[in-house]
Amino acid sequence: MRNRYTQTFLFSFSVLFSSSLATAAAKLTISCGSNGVERQICQSGIDAWSKKTGVPVAVFSSPNDSNDRLALYQQLLGAGSSDIDVYQIDVVWPGLLANQMLDLKTHFTPAELKAHIPGALANNQVGEKLVAIPWFTDGGVLYYRSDLLKKYGKKVPATWQELEATAKDILEKEKAAGNADLWGYVYQGRAYEGLTCNALEWIASFGGGQLFDASGKATFNNPQAVAALDWIGAQTGTIVPRGALSYSEEEARGTFQSGKAIFLRNWPYVWGLVQSDDSLVKGKVGMAALPTGKAGAPRASTLGGWSLAVSAYSKFPKEAADLVRYLTSAEEQKRRSIEGAFNPTRVALYDDAAILKKNPHLKELKPVFLSAVPRPAAQTGAKYNRFSADFWNAVHSVLSQNEKAAAALKKLEERVATYTQGGKG
Numbered sequence: 001m002r003n004r005y006t007q008t009f010l011f012s013f014s015v016l017f018s019s020s021l022a023t024a025a026a027k028l029t030i031s032c033g034s035n036g037v038e039r040q041i042c043q044s045g046i047d048a049w050s051k052k053t054g055v056p057v058a059v060f061s062s063p064n065d066s067n068d069r070l071a072l073y074q075q076l077l078g079a080g081s082s083d084i085d086v087y088q089i090d091v092v093w094p095g096l097l098a099n100q101m102l103d104l105k106t107h108f109t110p111a112e113l114k115a116h117i118p119g120a121l122a123n124n125q126v127g128e129k130l131v132a133i134p135w136f137t138d139g140g141v142l143y144y145r146s147d148l149l150k151k152y153g154k155k156v157p158a159t160w161q162e163l164e165a166t167a168k169d170i171l172e173k174e175k176a177a178g179n180a181d182l183w184g185y186v187y188q189g190r191a192y193e194g195l196t197c198n199a200l201e202w203i204a205s206f207g208g209g210q211l212f213d214a215s216g217k218a219t220f221n222n223p224q225a226v227a228a229l230d231w232i233g234a235q236t237g238t239i240v241p242r243g244a245l246s247y248s249e250e251e252a253r254g255t256f257q258s259g260k261a262i263f264l265r266n267w268p269y270v271w272g273l274v275q276s277d278d279s280l281v282k283g284k285v286g287m288a289a290l291p292t293g294k295a296g297a298p299r300a301s302t303l304g305g306w307s308l309a310v311s312a313y314s315k316f317p318k319e320a321a322d323l324v325r326y327l328t329s330a331e332e333q334k335r336r337s338i339e340g341a342f343n344p345t346r347v348a349l350y351d352d353a354a355i356l357k358k359n360p361h362l363k364e365l366k367p368v369f370l371s372a373v374p375r376p377a378a379q380t381g382a383k384y385n386r387f388s389a390d391f392w393n394a395v396h397s398v399l400s401q402n403e404k405a406a407a408a409l410k411k412l413e414e415r416v417a418t419y420t421q422g423g424k425g
Helices: 002-025 036-053 066-078 094-100 110-114 118-123 146-151 160-176 193-205 223-234 242-246 249-257 270-274 317-327 330-340 347-351 353-358 362-370 377-399 405-417
Strands: 028-032 057-061 086-090 133-139 141-145 183-186 261-266 285-288 303-310
Touching: 028 036, 028 317, 036 057, 036 317, 036 330, 066 086, 066 094, 086 094, 086 317, 094 303, 094 377, 118 133, 118 303, 118 362, 133 317, 133 330, 133 362, 141 146, 141 270, 141 362, 146 160, 146 285, 160 183, 160 261, 183 249, 193 223, 193 377, 223 377, 223 405, 242 249, 249 261, 249 270, 270 285, 285 362, 303 317, 330 347, 330 353, 347 353, 347 362, 353 362, 377 405
Parallel strands: 028 057, 028 086, 183 261
Antiparallel strands: 086 303, 133 303, 141 261, 141 285
């Protein structure tokens, strides 16, 4: 009898010991931001989880350029590598990487998922698969010279047509007073992904939809989209400088921050920079939702931001999913917002007093993020990069006033049909 109890004890001990060894052997690697405050904030969150669980986590140094980072991810995943367990992925990558990531629906409860901004969560859904969990979000916003609007008794424009009229009136009076370097509106007009974001906002805000429907059918060639692009194309050389056709985020910000533009479309990161001590417009800037172009149409903002996904090749998927759960939790997102000004993906945090005290502009951004429009990455899947390049080139031809929107969108529709099935991605 004693031997049987001894054997049972030894067997039970061996199982527990083996389980303990398995947990102790777990070691994760995460790819998150590599530089500055993003790396520091990521590292401190990881350290807190490691201390809590006893599982060590290494940070993989990713390229800063998002295109380079995606290429590296695709190379590692294509080889079935388990070198990285948790990937930080851009909002337009779920469709590209879906086949090589875990379905996180089985690791998160419906209540946990429901806490996130609906559009941000839906953006990570590819078919029936939840590819990633939203980590921090972004969206296009309008910056304006509050001092100039006050000087001339103008309201913050609610429509693009009001923005045009306001800009023209202020420009006329400022230039008459000798301010010849001032422009009305600047944005990201270079032929690159940033222009896709701007153009999606113009089209959606004119009632032209989101480029593809839910089934994946191309819908961008419609009268409202034509009206949107023809409107913005007509602004080149009037309220918009021709130089804006080569602007990315930083060139547009630089023009506005140096006091040479009344209105700016950019991302929320600009707020801290225009209010910095070396900014020529410090204390003279306001932030608002982007205008609408048509009655009943939304004040559209393109969804930006990053999410966390777990590699299908991870040797420790349970631990990796738990790390994602911790990093995307309400407590951690609150800390990241207060310490690093990262915009939360959890709706309730936009009413958190401590966060609003540190980042009062989030009160204005809540409706922007709740209604943010995703790019058609889920619908186009692996073809997204190709479509986006074709789209931004078509839009750029309209902005450059080389062709009208109707002709550009018609040619784009025909081109997209050559690599999609019946206009579907």
